[in-house]
Amino acid sequence: MDTLYGAQARDKIWSLIKDIKVALMATFDEEGHIFHARPMMAQNMKADFDGTLWFFTGADTRKAREIAHTSRSLLTYAEPGHQAYVSISGHARIVRDQAKIDEYWNDFNKAWFPEGKDDPNLVLIRFDAEDAEFWDAPGPVVTGLAYIKAFVAGERPRVGQVGKVNLSH
Template sequence: MSNTPSNNQGDVKTLLEKIKDINTAMLSTADEDGSIRSRPMRHLEANEDGTIYFFTEYNSGKTDEIKNDSHVNLSYAKPGDQMYVSVSGKAQVYRDQQKIDELWNPAMKAWFPDGKDDPKIGILKVTIDKAEYWDSPSSAVVHLYGMVKAAITGEPAHPGENKKVNL
């Protein structure tokens, strides 16, 4: 399992490929007192330029936290596949009707009942600074083999891939 940092654009593509089918990310922000707050966010779009988009309520606690400190973390998990991703970056919240129209899908009506013209909708854009992912085979046999091999050879088990990506 490699965990050396990388600056390769191909690694960004790999990172985005890993999160593309995960619909929800946990967004963590810092409150005024420094405490960390996390909440689930519906993932809308991730681009190879290192930007990830969400809809959010334009005037909310999280937008206040982001205005105070733009550093955020996004956590993605697909436990059934033993795949986990942590993304650190900077966030901004803004209104852009053209981008709202571009990203809109009918499922968003659950949060914004007035549709894409709801004046409460804001765009939450996260620009990735760095990320790390862990992707392990989900097979119990593969994990058992790795543990047995580690016990016999004295080397640590490396059951999958771990990579750091820097933008």
């Protein structure tokens, strides 16, 4: 398993997550020892990935309190139809930045923030990625054939690419 760095690392992760709409974001509980995960939708999925992902949340939410206590967080992405899986570790922090809110706001977000982008409870989670692991296979048909071949040969299947990336460089 090779480790990718810099632009190559960012490009690989972006190629795998850019079309996945929802990630699971895991944060430590307020005691700092048990992960709590929930589905989240990154707001900057139309831009190039520079190692930072942005999410809307409420300032009064459990996740905001957990992030304020312990910034260490984890994002997981899965696209079983394309056999793409990514786990990204990093740090999250709560940010009040009206310019970023204006940049990423869309009408879909009104479901969560009916007062709109000026809702006083609306804040951003800035997630800065550090490391990631990925599993990238060529698709279910090729994967299935590789499993059959491995079964017949009495070997482990070898499908796609598994790797690590360092996003902090």
